Amino acid sequence: MPESRVHFEPLCRFITAAMERLGLPPADAAVVGALMAQAELQGSDGHGVIRLLPYARRIRAGGINLHPEIKVVQERPAMAVLDGDNGMGHLVMQRAAEMAVEKARTCGIGWVGARFSNHAGPASLYARMPMAHDMIGLYFAVGNANHLPPWGGLDMLLSTNPIAVAVPAGAEPPVVLDMATTVAAYGKVKAKAQRGEAMPIGWMIDRLGQPLTDPKRAEEGFLMPIGGYKGYGLSLIVGLLAGTLNGAAMGRDVIDFNHDDVTTTNTGQAVMAIDLSAFGDVADFKARVDRLVRDLRASERMPGVERIWLPGQQSHERRAANERDGIPLPAALLGQLQDFARETGLAPLETIATMKETT
């Protein structure tokens, strides 16, 4: 199957146009388009343009407010809570990150949570935003479908609730952790099923607590939290900080947005910014991060290990490659996007001419 690639700018324009066609005001469509294309650029393909059709379905079903009045409902000098008014999560979280940065500039740290938000793409997008201001960024979110029970239980009351933290470095790429609190994200299970492959032991367990490795039986089991009961605790804590604290959905109130396009999700998320200059000399901090990164990377390796990776380094390299070569899109996804364009009267997504095979 020939590989299809798209450049960032045309992808961004395409998503923006699609969002406008779906009814978002142009400025809002541009924000969502840019953030979804950035997700693709950094290789977060599970949270990028693959979400366009599910978003469209939800928007058409009336499950998203196209003209939200995003407003501050609680505020202190270093924190705020936003009510996203059921708008697109990207709009709510971009606003939250901007406010967290402003607050950190005066207070040293800033924390902005949200309720009545929606799915906003990869966690690292928002954790990365404060870095442009020489700040560390943190992001917490309640996932939009419950995939794990409490440890030892069978009722799926918890989601993959991700954490992302982005720490600026100097000459080195930033350290960017973006992790679900489960061993595998649910998207990886779906991918294994599509390819007809077995899952490794440790990804899922069945209702008897036994390893589940057949991805076609995924509905019979649960995702495993990282570190067993520790990941269960971490998922719960992230949900309390990003959901309960903001008056957003958590536990049994979480809507499975894969199977429900209408009910307001009341998604909860939070962004924190930590201003490096409040803690001391910024250049000195970055130099210490560089030294630490280099020490880790230069570690003696286990047999068979070619390279020590730092968190965020793979997506850093992917971003550079995708900027240069274009963003790879699976043919099936590209087909769906072009069908969507045709149906809605949009110009088709402009792909890069397929290279001739060299012989």
Added chain:
Amino acid sequence: MPESRVHFEPLCRFITAAMERLGLPPADAAVVGALMAQAELQGSDGHGVIRLLPYARRIRAGGINLHPEIKVVQERPAMAVLDGDNGMGHLVMQRAAEMAVEKARTCGIGWVGARFSNHAGPASLYARMPMAHDMIGLYFAVGNANHLPPWGGLDMLLSTNPIAVAVPAGAEPPVVLDMATTVAAYGKVKAKAQRGEAMPIGWMIDRLGQPLTDPKRAEEGFLMPIGGYKGYGLSLIVGLLAGTLNGAAMGRDVIDFNHDDVTTTNTGQAVMAIDLSAFGDVADFKARVDRLVRDLRASERMPGVERIWLPGQQSHERRAANERDGIPLPAALLGQLQDFARETGLAPLETIATMKETT
């Protein structure tokens, strides 16, 4: 072997007296005594009075400043950095928690980090402190010995860097997560070795990446981070936030305080407080936590699982039992403490009369 138990108050007095004898000013000795006894009370026995003799060894070797000038070296409205001046970590962290609470009262959130601190006991002690003020507490620390390499590596550059988060509930016990970023803490490995038991697969790996289950061979391997590369990333991020950000030791600069009583550890830690009243109605928040806790606890259970636990619930029950029945101390540890008392001219630790066996 007969079980020995001590009540909280006599234990607190004993540790306080010991700390005074070692040269701490009375007020500081009382703080350390109370916090170490609280650690025992909540069942954090790896971080309680078992540390008295190692602390004494370090103090006598000159590795701790008995008269530290703990001072604020960086400050903004919502944050501060303390220089602990190489004092006992308990003093530095209690001060950090107090300041974080004060800052959260005005700014909504407060973050206080420290450098030149020392080991301060269990992470949850400090995460719990803001709860008395209707605040969520978070605590991050750089461990005092490196036990894991970067993922795929062999050089031990990272510690078990713990995270603790304490969330107030209403009628239910608070949700308190206190976890190392490794599957097992190193103390658990030592305990397995003492009992001559094998470790479960997943606790440690050897230098070839193979499971290591013989705890006597622990020096040949490494602790496993939770979730593999995810726990590696989490340990690194906690180290950056608690260590590097504060100008404290991280990576190759971390001193192994098990094998070095003299070198200043420059331990880094941070406490964060989140004021619930800044986010909305406190009683309403607590009621929502109660409901979530009850939903989780009432989950249908896997076969063989007797009870669903919430993070912090076991230590909550342990605290109640220990307050009622006294704190159990292993005979060997009690013997060491009584030897220490004799050598230093202290009154012996007052134990509870051993119950007569009922027939």
